[in-house]
Amino acid sequence: DTGVSQDPRHKITKRGQNVTFRCDPISEHNRLYWYRQTLGQGPEFLTYFQNEAQLEKSRLLSDRFSAERPKGSFSTLEIQRTEQGDSAMYLCASSDRTILQETQYFGPGTRLLVL
Amino acid sequence: AQKITQTQPGMFVQEKEAVTLDCTYDTSDPSYGLFWYKQPSSGEMIFLIYQGSYDQQNATEGRYSLNFQKARKSANLVISASQLGDSAMYFCAMREGADDYKLSFGAGTTVTVRA
Numbered sequence: 661d662t663g664v665s666q667d668p669r670h671k672i673t674k675r676g677q678n679v680t681f682r683c684d685p686i687s688e689h690n691r692l693y694w695y696r697q698t699l700g701q702g703p704e705f706l707t708y709f710q711n712e713a714q715l716e717k718s719r720l721l722s723d724r725f726s727a728e729r730p731k732g733s734f735s736t737l738e739i740q741r742t743e744q745g746d747s748a749m750y751l752c753a754s755s756d757r758t759i760l761q762e763t764q765y766f767g768p769g770t771r772l773l774v775l
Numbered sequence: 776a777q778k779i780t781q782t783q784p785g786m787f788v789q790e791k792e793a794v795t796l797d798c799t800y801d802t803s804d805p806s807y808g809l810f811w812y813k814q815p816s817s818g819e820m821i822f823l824i825y826q827g828s829y830d831q832q833n834a835t836e837g838r839y840s841l842n843f844q845k846a847r848k849s850a851n852l853v854i855s856a857s858q859l860g861d862s863a864m865y866f867c868a869m870r871e872g873a874d875d876y877k878l879s880f881g882a883g884t885t886v887t888v889r890a
Contacts, residue, residue: 691876693876693877693878695878700882700883701882701883702779702866702868702880702881702882702883703820703866703878703880704880705877705878705879708876708877716876718877749818751820753820755876761808761825761827762808762870762876763810763822763825764810764822764878765822766812766819766820766821766822767819768817768818768819769818769819771818
């Protein structure tokens with residue numbers, strides 16, 4: 661039983677650098693979500709995909725952020741020209757739209773530190 | 776306006792005792808779902824229990840039960856027979872509407888179980 665996986669688990673980068681995170685959802689799940697969690701807070705929604713289509717983006721997702729889900733399988737989240745305020749935990753989740761309650765199952769997250 | 780409010784930043788509970796975590800929510804949509812997640816220090820969000828707005832009975836999952844009071848807009852989590860492994864951050868989350876899939880999270884409650 662493989663759950664949601666994320667890579668890398670930790671990333672330290674210097675301000676101004678680009679970073680890319682990967683998420684592999686549960687294989688039969690057609691919806692995939694990205695959230696950001698800062699210290700001491702609950703996760704905040706960033707964006708979500710149904711298959712390969714990006715259906716909603718939060719206002720939190722500035723122009724420096726881009727997410728893709730080619731072929732409706734894994735997804736990548738790229739942050740360009742990172743800023744110290746981007747330091748956070750980036751969580752990926754997936755769900756199955758054919759199940760009524762459509763629980764989102766989360767990966768272990770990627771902790772980003774921007775120096 | 777906050778959609779999910781968790782007023783208890785931290786709680787201590789003795790091993791084998793029960794603990795209740797408060798959650799109130801705000802929505803005008805008649806269709807919504809309420810979720811509780813556990814987040815240990817490792818960071819992964821673990822799904823615990825779900826309550827749909829039209830569910831007639833309170834949800835239960837093993838040692839977890841949800842005290843759902845619709846008129847008061849509250850969905851408190853009860854953990855019975857606490858174990859040391861229950862020490863973690865607990866988040867209440869809501870999905871509003873039939874066509875909205877993102878989750879709105881509260882700020883969380885830290886639970887520490889004492890031996």
